[in-house]
Amino acid sequence: MAKLIIDKDTCTGCESCISACPFGALSMKEGIATVDEKCTFCGACVDVCPVSAITLEKEEKAVTIDISAYKDVWIFIEHEHGKVGNVSFELLGEGRKLADAIGCKLCGMLFGDREAVDRFAKDAIAYGAEKVYVMESPLLKQYCTDSYAKAAVDLIRKYKPEIVLFGATTQGRDFAGTVATTIEAGLTADCTGLEIDPETKYLKQTRPAFGGNIMATILDYPNYRPQMSTVRPKVFPMPSRDDSRKGEIIRETLQMTEDQARTKILEFIKGAETVNLADAEIIVSGGRGVGGPENFKVIRELAQALDAAVGASRAAVDSGWIPYEHQVGQTGRTVRPKIYIACGISGSIQHQAGMKTSEIIVAVNKDPEAPIFKIATYGIVGDLFTVVPMLTEEFKKRLAR
Amino acid sequence: MKIAVCIKQVPDTTDVKIDPKTNTLVREGVASITNPFDEYAIEEALLIKEKHGGEIHVISMGPPQASEVLKNALAVGADKVYLVSDRAFAGADTLATAYTVAKTIQAIVGEVDLVICGKQAIDGDTAQVGPGIATRLGIPQLTYVSKIKEIDPAKRRIVVERLLEDGREIVESSLPVLLTVMKDINEPRLPSLIGIKKAAKAQIPTLTAKDIGADENRIGLKGSPTWVTKVFSPEARRGGGEILQGELSEVVPLLVNKLMDTKVIK
Numbered sequence: 001m002a003k004l005i006i007d008k009d010t011c012t013g014c015e016s017c018i019s020a021c022p023f024g025a026l027s028m029k030e031g032i033a034t035v036d037e038k039c040t041f042c043g044a045c046v047d048v049c050p051v052s053a054i055t056l057e058k059e060e061k062a063v064t065i066d067i068s069a070y071k072d073v074w075i076f077i078e079h080e081h082g083k084v085g086n087v088s089f090e091l092l093g094e095g096r097k098l099a100d101a102i103g104c105k106l107c108g109m110l111f112g113d114r115e116a117v118d119r120f121a122k123d124a125i126a127y128g129a130e131k132v133y134v135m136e137s138p139l140l141k142q143y144c145t146d147s148y149a150k151a152a153v154d155l156i157r158k159y160k161p162e163i164v165l166f167g168a169t170t171q172g173r174d175f176a177g178t179v180a181t182t183i184e185a186g187l188t189a190d191c192t193g194l195e196i197d198p199e200t201k202y203l204k205q206t207r208p209a210f211g212g213n214i215m216a217t218i219l220d221y222p223n224y225r226p227q228m229s230t231v232r233p234k235v236f237p238m239p240s241r242d243d244s245r246k247g248e249i250i251r252e253t254l255q256m257t258e259d260q261a262r263t264k265i266l267e268f269i270k271g272a273e274t275v276n277l278a279d280a281e282i283i284v285s286g287g288r289g290v291g292g293p294e295n296f297k298v299i300r301e302l303a304q305a306l307d308a309a310v311g312a313s314r315a316a317v318d319s320g321w322i323p324y325e326h327q328v329g330q331t332g333r334t335v336r337p338k339i340y341i342a343c344g345i346s347g348s349i350q351h352q353a354g355m356k357t358s359e360i361i362v363a364v365n366k367d368p369e370a371p372i373f374k375i376a377t378y379g380i381v382g383d384l385f386t387v388v389p390m391l392t393e394e395f396k397k398r399l400a401r
Numbered sequence: 402m403k404i405a406v407c408i409k410q411v412p413d414t415t416d417v418k419i420d421p422k423t424n425t426l427v428r429e430g431v432a433s434i435t436n437p438f439d440e441y442a443i444e445e446a447l448l449i450k451e452k453h454g455g456e457i458h459v460i461s462m463g464p465p466q467a468s469e470v471l472k473n474a475l476a477v478g479a480d481k482v483y484l485v486s487d488r489a490f491a492g493a494d495t496l497a498t499a500y501t502v503a504k505t506i507q508a509i510v511g512e513v514d515l516v517i518c519g520k521q522a523i524d525g526d527t528a529q530v531g532p533g534i535a536t537r538l539g540i541p542q543l544t545y546v547s548k549i550k551e552i553d554p555a556k557r558r559i560v561v562e563r564l565l566e567d568g569r570e571i572v573e574s575s576l577p578v579l580l581t582v583m584k585d586i587n588e589p590r591l592p593s594l595i596g597i598k599k600a601a602k603a604q605i606p607t608l609t610a611k612d613i614g615a616d617e618n619r620i621g622l623k624g625s626p627t628w629v630t631k632v633f634s635p636e637a638r639r640g641g642g643e644i645l646q647g648e649l650s651e652v653v654p655l656l657v658n659k660l661m662d663t664k665v666i667k
């Protein structure tokens with residue numbers, strides 16, 4: 001078992017380690033730091049101790065693998081309703097950098113029926129994939145955990161990529177966990193930063209935790225490969241498309257029959273709003289200040305003028321003014337639009353967890369003390385029922401709508 | 402219906418503050434709560450039991466103080482609860498955690514019809530443990546479930562609604578299956594007075610690595626492929642906090658100018 005050892009004679013009781021511990025596992029006893037069972041051996045305290053009184057003892061791993069057999073950077077090319085998700089292209093852009101840094105190939109991993117595979121393999125190549133590993137089967141026409149996980153596991157076992165990246169979408173997050181568990185590899189969720197050591201090829205995966213209040217950088221032990229992550233959409237820029245690029249397509253057969261698929265999609269009901277929150281460049285959100293379901297009209301009108309999606313705070317959803325799928329925040333969706341307009345939203349820590357990383361935040365609120373103003377790029381203190389319609393009118397004028 | 406519900410104790414982020422001096426999370430005095438998504442998981446199990454009969458087994462893996470969330474589960478009507486707690490589990494990432502919980506279900510709870518988890522925990526936010534448990538148990542999974550439309554225990558079949566980015570998907574699965582549930586699936590009940598009294602007196606059984614027959618190479622730090630190398634505060638938002646002052650007739654066009662300049666609005 002791993003151990004965190006605090007040298008009682010060296011410890012000066014400065015308490016630096018206590019605030020550094022993200023898990024609240026350290027406390028002072030008789031002027032000396034002590035550790036309790038909440039410790040996860042992350043080592044954050046080791047780095048901050050000014051007198052090097054803390055050491056972390058980790059034991060050797062039982063499993064050993066031939067790490068040199070693993071090469072190339074793979075991107076899962078996700079598609080739905082006849083279109084590749086933008087996050088897959090963003091990852092091809094970022095994957096290019098990783099592949100160049102360690103001198104390997106950038107590859108796509110694509111599943112679907114014949115039509116989808118032919119079309120989307122071209123897309124992946126145009127965005128930079130040198131090879132695309134494809135599996136084509138009617139069982140892969142629509143996303144389904146069983147068939148997609150089976151396809152990915154078989155390809156990864158056969159070709160041994162060094163790195164596999166998935167979009168942190170409902171699709172990516174649904175089956176990446178299945179794949180990682182089946183091959184017993186590491187998986188880091190919902191990353192917002194990737195960095196690679198060109199020598200060791202270790203992938204430093206940075207992600208928010210505790211509702212975005214802290215960031216953690218995660219590594220995979222060298223005896224587990226591939227290094228896998230799901231990455232949030234809109235973190236990396238969209239690379240440019242170049243249809244003159246050439247790439248190789250490698251076809252494999254899905255080793256699965258129809259009766260092995262344990263789940264079946266019966267129907268898909270498209271959301272009522274035209275733009276979905278995850279893809280939206282602009283979001284207009286309403287909160288407690290909106291005051292009632294019929295008042296959301298003001299929010300919707302601004303959203304319409306801007307071709308934006310409509311969001312909401314938990315307060316508005318819990319009051320039954322707008323359905324849950326609009327909720328932004330810790331128990332709703334995490335969004336990252338270019339512009340987020342918060343109307344009548346005070347900006348609780350939970351709401352911030354879902355929208356803090358938006359590029360520009362605009363806040364409209366009656367209360368000048370509302371926490372939302374602390375993170376807003378621009379703020380207007382005023383009644384949303386006056387300000388928002390004025391914004392709508394002004395935008396309509398400029399956009400000639 | 403035999404249902405296993407997996408829950409986690411998490412710090413209440415309503416209380417989480419950042420120390421302005423050290424820029425780190427202030428954890429002292431922060432209350433611990435049941436992960437909000439897991440409350441929906443427990444409630445859904447109770448609703449299913451009310452309709453179809455059966456028993457509800459609630460499992461939580463964590464330090465000894467996590468027994469508190471299991472007492473809450475007992476108070477609302479769980480039949481059996483188990484705290485899976487051992488120093489040997491410390492440092493577990495999602496792979497090792499899913500192994501440990503799945504092992505507990507197999508060794509202690511036995512054959513189940515349903516496993517229900519919250520969509521994700523609000524401290525780690527990974528959403529990886531649910532699918533991991535399903536894979537270890539060799540059962541299918543339905544994630545992001547916002548509604549159970551139909552359960553047919555005789556035909557061993559379930560139909561649910563999943564909430565995706567751009568709509569809702571109606572999916573059918575065979576039983577047993579693992580569900581991860583979202584917030585709008587139900588409204589968790591409050592415990593009754595009798596429930597609270599019963600829970601307060603209850604002894605929470607603790608299971609160790611040995612009790613669940615865990616392979617020591619697959620638990621805790623040893624069974625975890627990933628490790629946290631660095632923890633730091635996120636960058637403060639840049640250029641924030643410009644409150645536009647003045648008459649609305651001037652301020653509104655000014656804001657519109659600033660936003661039009663970004664070229665995002667087309």
